[in-house]
Amino acid sequence: MESTELNWRLLAKRQWPLALSLTGIAIAETGSINTALGWWQVPGVLVICVIAVLAPRRPFDAALALAFAIVCVALYMRFLGVAFEPHFFFSGANVSITGAAMATIAVLVREVPQWRAVSGTVLVVAAMVAAEVLGWPVVAPVEYREYGPDTTSYLFGASILLVLAVGSGLYFRARDNERASQLAASVAAAQNAERMALARELHDVVAHYVTAIVVHAQAGQMNREVDVLPSIAASGTEALTAMRRLVGTMRDGTSSGPAAxxxxxxxxxxxxxxxxxxxxxxxxxxxxxxxxxxxxxxxxxxxxxxxxxxxxxxxxxxxxxxxxxxxxxxxxxxxxxxxxxxxxxxxxxxxxxxxxxxxxxxxxxxxxxxxxxxxxxxxxxxxxx
Known part of the structure; x- marks a missing residue:
């Protein structure tokens, strides 16, 4: 399974607005709970919101966990015979669960490969539909005894929310790709500049001493009486010193060449x-x-x-x-x-x-x-x- 390797500090810096938003919405929703059994929705809602906040660490795993958690909470709410309050659609998930699902879908689209993003999104949407189906027998006899729900408006609103979630993921994915391209270009430019600097140092410093060695050696060949060995040794020592400086530059990034x-x-x-x-x-x-x-x-x-x-x-x-x-x-x-x-x-x-x-x-x-x-x-x- 993929992991974005996002450490906790970066995760907190990136996700705190979502965490605060979902927490505020969940707290506000508790004001609509009218029965003692209705408070059983709070633990499930909190688990779902936590999964959404942690989703960037392992997006596809988070989508699976979120879908499973939504279905489980809907099941035990059906077993208790109470509905989510306030339910956001016909009968199922409330605003905080819907927001958590949207955030998770956006992270999926942004972070993971296409086929996993599609399958994860389908699972989350299917879990939301399952919550609606499971909550319908509880809500319908109470709220829709005389008139049925406005199906067209609800479906239109749900489609808009899905488009917003997917669109946000695609937007941030494009921005991430652009940022990665710019970073790669900057790294390539920096590497090229470093190569050019090392090439200049090799040519200007090392080649200078090697040229001196060749000149002295040629002078010694033309005039055997001239003692050129000390000059050759000195130039060779300087060339080795310059090479060591360049190696040090490539190993630890220190400035190459002797300072004036x-x-x-x-x-x-x-x-x-x-x-x-x-x-x-x-x-x-x-x-x-x-x-x-x-x-x-x-x-x-x-x-x-x-x-x-x-x-x-x-x-x-x-x-x-x-x-x-x-x-x-x-x-x-x-x-x-x-x-x-x-x-x-x-x-x-x-x-x-x-x-x-x-x-x-x-x-x-x-x-x-x-x-x-x-x-x-x-x-x-x-x-x-």
Whole structure:
């Protein structure tokens, strides 16, 4: 049997209006009880109302229990020879029982598969009809001695109530489906954003150190006298550290990549020194740079230097300029190298894409292209606020 696994706290939050309504109606109905035996309807009505309130936990089971309870209460009321007071239809169920049946049908239509919703609704309606049939011999001799009941009006009213119950269930079912679709879309978008962030970190951080390893290894092959092993070991250690950070990000959701230190200039200078390229650094920062923005700037500088290592030969100068003013931070990176026929380690073509995405996510502008007569230029402007 299906279970919506609705915990008690959520059930109370969702069902308290129904519980209060049914309780108020049941209490009001006791004012119409005229005989001592008539009070026997109260326990049965309370059981039926409780089943309706708890219906969202196991809707189909609740429909079965409700139908059984309605028939049982109608049977013992017939055995006692008294009618429900006040009876809502010809002779059977009162207002509270009718409201409980409507609420249960609405939950059925909302929660369970179609064939179970139909069969459960039929059972509840059949139980209501059975209550009418069982109560008729008690009520008819008293209330319909001269004139019979207005069958058309009663049937029309019962049909309206059934349509309201089914319509409410269908409305909430549609809303639940729409909410589930929106939630699935939001989860997919969040997962895609996380994948893109991890892809950028892999490309900007890990690929940077792997490129350095390849460059140093190639230098060692061309000149056996150069001791490149310490540089390769350092780059390998940094690559492993970056990979561990990314694994930690995927496992516990912590921020990936190292955060910028208190000095963006020192961080950029360290990157330039570790790259092994002839970098000329120019800094004119007149505003404080937020930590997250500084981290993104480091990634842009890092990826620019990595691209120079991978794609350029005969590099004699790399200019890196950082400046701020008018609420913006501007980055300029330019080299004078000659385009390499075979990029170091190959080229996945994601470097510029990742840089552009990173800048646009921060609300900035990005451009990159060749410079004359040789070289490559990267420009980015990011808002400080």
């Amino acid at each position: 230190s208190s000095s963006l200039v020192d961080d950029v200078r360290t990157l330039a020194s570790d790259s092994g390229l002839p970098v000329h650094l120019s800094v004119d920062l007149q505003d404080a740079v937020p930590q997250e923005l500084a981290r993104s700037v480091l990634r842009l500088v890092q990826e620019s230097l990595t691209n120079t290592q991978k794609h350029a030969d005969a590099v004699s100068s790399v200019d890196v300029a950082l400046s701020s003013g008018d609420g913006s931070l501007r980055l300029f990176v330019a080299d004078d190298g000659v385009a390499s026929d075979v990029p170091v380690g190959g080229s996945g073509g994601y470097g510029l894409v990742g840089m552009r995405e990173r800048v646009e996510l921060l609300g900035g502008t990005f451009s990159a292209g060749r410079r004359e007569p040789t070289g490559w230029t990267v420009r980015a402007e990011l808002p400080l606020a």
